Amino acid sequence: MRSEWEVNQAVDKYANLITRICFLYLKNEADTQNVFQSVFLKYLKYNKSFESDEHEKAWFIRVSINTCKDVLKNFFHSHTVSLDKVESAFMTEPPQHPEVLEAVLSLPQNYRTVIYLYYYEGYKETEIADILRKKVNTIYTWMYQAKQILKKQLGGE
Structure with a gap:
């Protein structure tokens, strides 16, 4: 299990990347936040070391995409429609x-x-x-x- 310091460093480094990827897939803020938390929980439990920063970044992208796909396969998600404003949640600036x-x-x-x-x-x-x-x-x-x-x-x- 990773230390709190390692997880905090990863959150600082990859938070924007993961949020953008998740929103790109899920198109709503609530699911994006849930997946964001899941990704960092998986990182916390992931015991293996990374070969490089690029390998770590690729791992975060892959896990984010896979977790988003899992959410999209969920029965509830596939049978409901959310019409959140895409622009407001996707970027902090217009x-x-x-x-x-x-x-x-x-x-x-x-x-x-x-x-x-x-x-x-x-x-x-x-x-x-x-x-x-x-x-x-x-x-x-x-x-x-x-x-x-x-x-x-x-x-x-």
């Missing part, structure tokens, strides 16, 4: 281009995830493939298809 954010959030989940990891977190396609446990060509395809959809929705390049 987005510079709300139409872009709205378009990204309207993408299918797999496209949303690769766009987020690539443009917002700065991962390369090969790294995204490792994190999502998909083939690199799948990531390239999803990126291309997501860009085509965004291009149509936003009317331009």
Whole structure:
């Protein structure tokens, strides 16, 4: 079990990342907060050490995504609809281009995830493939298809 200091350091380091990923999947603040707590509880109980900071960050991303998917599979969640305001919970400051954010959030989940990891977190396609446990060509395809959809929705390049 990890020390309180280690967990506090991880919360300081990864809180924003995990919150954004969870909100990207769940689209409501309450579920995002629940998953956030679950992720750090799993970290607290995780006894293995990480090879590097990047490995630790990838672990947090993977656990966050998997936990969000578990929430989405839940019967209650799949049979209810929440209409929380996406913009207010996603960012503390108003987005510079709300139409872009709205378009990204309207993408299918797999496209949303690769766009987020690539443009917002700065991962390369090969790294995204490792994190999502998909083939690199799948990531390239999803990126291309997501860009085509965004291009149509936003009317331009």
